Amino acid sequence: KAGVTQTPRYLIKTRGQQVTLSCSPISGHRSVSWYQQTPGQGLQFLFEYFSETQRNKGNFPGRFSGRQFSNSRSEMNVSTLELGDSALYLCASSPSNTGTGEKLFFGSGTQLSVL
Amino acid sequence: GENVEQHPSTLSVQEGDSAVIKCTYSDSASNYFPWYKQELGKGPQLIIDIRSNVGEKKDQRIAVTLNKTAKHFSLHITETQPEDSAVYFCAASIPNSGYALNFGKGTSLLVTP
Numbered sequence: 001k002a003g004v005t006q007t008p009r010y011l012i013k014t015r016g017q018q019v020t021l022s023c024s025p026i027s028g029h030r031s032v033s034w035y036q037q038t039p040g041q042g043l044q045f046l047f048e049y050f051s052e053t054q055r056n057k058g059n060f061p062g063r064f065s066g067r068q069f070s071n072s073r074s075e076m077n078v079s080t081l082e083l084g085d086s087a088l089y090l091c092a093s094s095p096s097n098t099g100t101g102e103k104l105f106f107g108s109g110t111q112l113s114v115l
Numbered sequence: 116g117e118n119v120e121q122h123p124s125t126l127s128v129q130e131g132d133s134a135v136i137k138c139t140y141s142d143s144a145s146n147y148f149p150w151y152k153q154e155l156g157k158g159p160q161l162i163i164d165i166r167s168n169v170g171e172k173k174d175q176r177i178a179v180t181l182n183k184t185a186k187h188f189s190l191h192i193t194e195t196q197p198e199d200s201a202v203y204f205c206a207a208s209i210p211n212s213g214y215a216l217n218f219g220k221g222t223s224l225l226v227t228p
Contacts, residue, residue: 106158
């Protein structure tokens with residue numbers, strides 16, 4: 001099976017712009033989660049989608065949003081970019097089976113730089 | 116505040132020695148505790164996990180122990196090899212939040228030949 005695929009791998013944006021990141025989960029996985037990774041704050045939970053519905057959301061401002069499509073692919077959007085949004089954005093998918101659902105399989109991430 | 120604390124932040128061992136990384140969590144309702152390994156330029160990779168109804172789990176050279184009463188869990192790597200060098204993260208499930216996890220800040224492990 002192919003792993004979690006995230007595109008693009010790198011992005012450079014300027015303050016005030018918006019950005020959309022894409023994630024294709026492992027085939028058969030219905031849950032997709034997004035995390036922000038920075039040197040200072042580490043890995044922080046953004047949100048989780050399951051069967052096209054946002055199931056949980058972390059403590060991030062409303063500028064961060066996401067969605068999931070019927071094929072489980074997911075996108076996240078950040079509007080009005082700030083310098084502090086520079087980070088590695090990681091997508092993870094889960095098999096969603098009882099007893100194994102929490103196992104997260106991460107992609108390699110999208111490195112976003114805001115100038 | 117920080118829900119998962121991880122120590123040490125850096126760890127250097129000689130090849131063949133053991134490495135131990137410790138984490139504590141704050142919410143007693145957390146019931147799932149995975150460990151991830153992240154190599155440069157890659158996403159975190161699950162290496163072992165444990166649930167709250169188990170005290171210890173082993174997989175070849177790695178093992179995890181959980182003390183629910185004290186709310187801490189540890190990763191043990193025996194017979195370390197240079198390819199074990201990476202950043203290791205512990206995590207704890209966020210209660211009533213689907214599959215969301217709180218992560219520790221990571222331990223940078225260096226195994227020298």
